[in-house]
Amino acid sequence: MELNPIVTTDNSLREMEEERLENIMTKFLGDLNLTIRKLLFRVISTGPIPQHIAFIMDGNRRFAKKWKLTEGGGHKAGFLALMSVLKYCYEIGVKYVTVYAFSLDNFNRRPDEVQYVMDLMQEKIEGFLKELAIVNKYGVRVLFIGDLERLYEPVRIAAKKAMEATANNTHTYLLVCVAYTSSHEIPRAIYESCEEKSGGSGVVMNGNGSVNGDYSNGDESDDEVGIKVVDINKHMYMAVAPDPDILVRSSGETRLSNFLLWQTTNCVLYSPKALWPEMGMWEVVWGILKFQMNYKYLEKKKKQA
Numbered sequence: 027m028e029l030n031p032i033v034t035t036d037n038s039l040r041e042m043e044e045e046r047l048e049n050i051m052t053k054f055l056g057d058l059n060l061t062i063r064k065l066l067f068r069v070i071s072t073g074p075i076p077q078h079i080a081f082i083m084d085g086n087r088r089f090a091k092k093w094k095l096t097e098g099g100g101h102k103a104g105f106l107a108l109m110s111v112l113k114y115c116y117e118i119g120v121k122y123v124t125v126y127a128f129s130l131d132n133f134n135r136r137p138d139e140v141q142y143v144m145d146l147m148q149e150k151i152e153g154f155l156k157e158l159a160i161v162n163k164y165g166v167r168v169l170f171i172g173d174l175e176r177l178y179e180p181v182r183i184a185a186k187k188a189m190e191a192t193a194n195n196t197h198t199y200l201l202v203c204v205a206y207t208s209s210h211e212i213p214r215a216i217y218e219s220c221e222e223k224s225g226g227s228g229v230v231m232n233g234n235g236s237v238n239g240d241y242s243n244g245d246e247s248d249d250e251v252g253i254k255v256v257d258i259n260k261h262m263y264m265a266v267a268p269d270p271d272i273l274v275r276s277s278g279e280t281r282l283s284n285f286l287l288w289q290t291t292n293c294v295l296y297s298p299k300a301l302w303p304e305m306g307m308w309e310v311v312w313g314i315l316k317f318q319m320n321y322k323y324l325e326k327k328k329k330q331a
């Protein structure tokens with residue numbers, strides 16, 4: 027009975043020391059990581075830096091399966107990965123980051139999964155709104171891209187608040203594609219440009235759903251509607267940003283899944299093996315190196331276009 031307090035004190039002293047050592051090691055490794063990252067980013071910055079990187083965040087559910095988590099746990103891990111990837115992109119000097127967070131097709135998933143992702147988005151956007159001082163200090167403008175009417179109401183309200191709250195920021199941009207597919211964006215933009223041309227007096231579509239027009243890049247034409255590519259561009263949701271320089275799809279998949287089909291003509295495609303929650307600094311770095319290796323060719327193509 028009398029020995030117990032002494033044993034407890036010994037143990038707690040040892041535990042305290044172990045905890046201290048662990049903290050020192052964590053800090054040391056953290057500092058080392060930061061130093062390596064800064065050095066690496068400085069080296070990369072000697073080459074051309076992409077203005078815009080777009081990500082298809084694929085593999086959250088496979089990650090959950092791999093680590094025996096719930097499906098929701100996979101999406102939560104995916105959100106954490108998004109935060110790190112964003113940090114690395116902005117640290118390197120990328121101005122625009124676009125993520126495919128939820129496609130229009132994803133609404134066909136099981137209702138409980140759709141609800142989970144909507145709740146997660148609401149929670150994260152509301153959390154983001156509480157950190158506005160930091161967000162505005164770094165000058166991040168957040169834009170939600172897509173058919174926002176399809177979002178569950180609390181998410182839509184939170185998304186609109188986030189867009190309004192960051193509307194004056196111009197340093198970096200985060201474009202979150204939700205309720206988005208290119209096959210929704212493109213016809214919508216064509217329709218709106220026709221409406222604009224016709225002065226809102228209605229657009230006459232051909233029987234097969236197409237619109238008569240000039241699909242060249244800008245020459246005047248005397249056709250029925252006179253729609254040009256530049257007119258359509260203006261009405262794209264993505265008109266707020268230059269076209270992406272790199273499109274990254276995690277989990278080794280190489281499909282585009284109806285994402286930014288209009289905007290990716292001259293864009294490097296990169297599909298690292300990592301599932302989305304496993305994405306980190308190295309995947310961002312490899313993507314940028316791939317862009318730098320193809321830079322001259324891409325620039326030539328852009329000039330020709």
Ligand SMILES: CC(C)=CCC/C(C)=C/CC/C(C)=C/COP(=O)(O)OP(=O)(O)O
Pocket residue numbers: 083084085086087088089101102104105108126127128129132143146147148150151202
């Ligand atoms: C506020 C904000 C931006 C939140 C983002 C939340 C988030 C990470 C959403 C991603 C959802 C999604 C459909 C991921 C794709 O992986 P998958 O489910 O298709 O995985 P699988 O390919 O393994 O099936």
